[in-house]
Amino acid sequence: MAASKRRGRGDLTLRQSTLGRENGYQLGWEHGYWYGQCESVMKKAERAVVARPIHVLFVATGKGFPYSPLDEAISTTLRGLVRQLTVTDATQPVAAIAARVRPDIVIVLDGLHFNLAHVDEMRQNGIRTAIWFTDDPYYTDITGAIAGHYDEVFTLELNCVDFYRRLGCRSVHYLPLGAFPTEFRPRNPKRTQRHDICFIGSAYWKRVAFFDQVTGYLASKDTHISGIWWERLKDFSTFSNKIGLGRWMGPRETADMYNGAKIVINMHRAHDDETFNNNQTGITAVSPNPRTFEISACATLQLTDIRDDLVSFYTPGVDIVTYSSPQEMVERIEYYLTHEQERRDIAMRGMLRTMRDHTYQNRLETMLAILFPV
Template sequence: MIIPGVATVQTKEQRNAKAAAAGFASGYENGLRDGACEYLYRLMQPAAPTKRDCCVLYIPQGFEGIDQGVIEALRLIVREVYVADAARMAEQAALIRPDWVLVLNGLHVFPANHLEQVDAVRSLGIRTAIWFADDPYVTADTMYIAPRYDVVLTHELSTIQMYRERGCANVIYMPLAVDHNRFKPKKVEERYRSDVCFIGQAFWNRVEMFDALAPFLNTRKVFIAGGLWERMKNFKTLQRFVRQGWLPVDDSINYYNGARIVINLHRTTEVGKDNKNVLNLPGRSINPRTYEISACGTLQLTDCREDLTQYYTPGSDIETYADAAELKAKLEYYLGHENERRSIALRGLKRTLAEHTYVHRLQQIAEVLGW
């Protein structure tokens, strides 16, 4: 006998039970991850380094995710640290008389008389170093900036010889790192959670990749942020997942923490394709996002750069892909293998804290510059 209303009630109960089970499973998995990350983060806190008898004037670029990490690291490593705006570099150097002026990048927001200021600082007998963080995408500018400094630091292998050929006597390969006090594991609200996350500008190589992935991503919970994503042929397929425009750093950290997998895809270096790489140098080195994603304790799938294996071990503390087919296959695999996904992410977090914070990197800079 069919009793009116019973079937409907049972269906609703079943749906509720299924939703409750899914919520429990998700909460259990998130709890495992959050607890393990918290334990590792506490375990890996380094001892304070010995301070060096050196005074440094730091000139920031305005990269929110980098500058503060460098400043905090400097405060731990040297006797005195001063921070000045690029427009007042020479004035502040003359007033403070530091041992070194360290400049990040020297682009974009720097004034028209930037290089004249560098000359003025050097005329005072103060040593200068610039750390390029945008190589090789702006060689149209950096090949003229670099020779005006005493020391050139670059995170990009492909630009080292170029700077030497332009008369730079001291060119040092120096990778970037992460501000681990900011990019770190944290519990986040449900609105930040996703299966797959990508944050970055829609450069043409990224457009091609996500066009190829669109049918697969369409059935998952996805978060994409950045500008120019309307370039995609399959934009309408993924439009509901896209947050157009710049995403604040703290929001990026929340989305990294809420994702099961974060994709890292380096931008193209081809001349004329959204960059000023007039020398058409290849991209051989990893971006700062590589360290930032891993520092949040989330599994990262990244395309390969030549120096990646110096800093992470694919298959152990990071995962890589060569093309859209391999990326799709690995996304599908790790979304279905939680323990493996979580284990690789945790090993990535551990290695990042052990080797790739700005405290580690500034200690390396202090060594090579003789602070």
């Protein structure tokens, strides 16, 4: 009898092991085939780059993580777009460096921690300056006092263009951030990074209020959330096993998590959220956040809340999917988890459009064309 039980347990273990190998093989084959399709589609977005005969001095934020990946993405991309690139950061004696190397343009990223005396000195020395604000409209109480010191102002928020113009800035341009394909692209992630639903971001209070309404549903699914402050959820104790609490993931790990998800939720930060908000004038936000482009670059179905200017970049229902309420989010998740081919087709179209139109190469080529028109 005991031997029979041991044989039974052994047979069950063998069957489980065989089934596990078969499922693993099938999953690996499916993802490998999908990855190959993505690589083929990405080749359609490739195009030649012609470097402009100019010298750019790029002033990175120097603020460390999470800004350092942005510093790297822009400096790396610029290097292939101009004849000469000098890179420094906001903690260095930038005015002295500029006086020595005499660039055609100084491009400052973010600029919130950059001493404006350097900007004023460079302009007095006849050196042209530009700033690219990365967090509008959430810090306009600060950026409003900075913008007027520069010759050229670039903002990722459409509604901030008129804001800076009203402050007296004569040359203001709308230029959202984008995707850096070196990091954000289709990948073959580890099994532990694969989930049905994923959200990566901080738990601002208005996000918490929204997620409080869908926590029960998400708890019933293969869901993964990563970011700071998620202990603010009302049902955090019953949902905590699905949250990577307090984690700041780098670009590669973030991209792997996007790649491993069937659906990635994007929820924009509210313009009037009380957490770290310096927007007393109440400028509303209508432009897509950088995450919009990074998610789509990974060939993952993106389910995003609606921003008015989103349609300038993607077509809802074609290369991205939107929701306008907690109930609609749940309905869209349910639909696309059970309509595999439709989900994949939208994700693939979103990736192609991103790689073709919304990379940092696209953005910086646009910036340089504005600064140095033919």
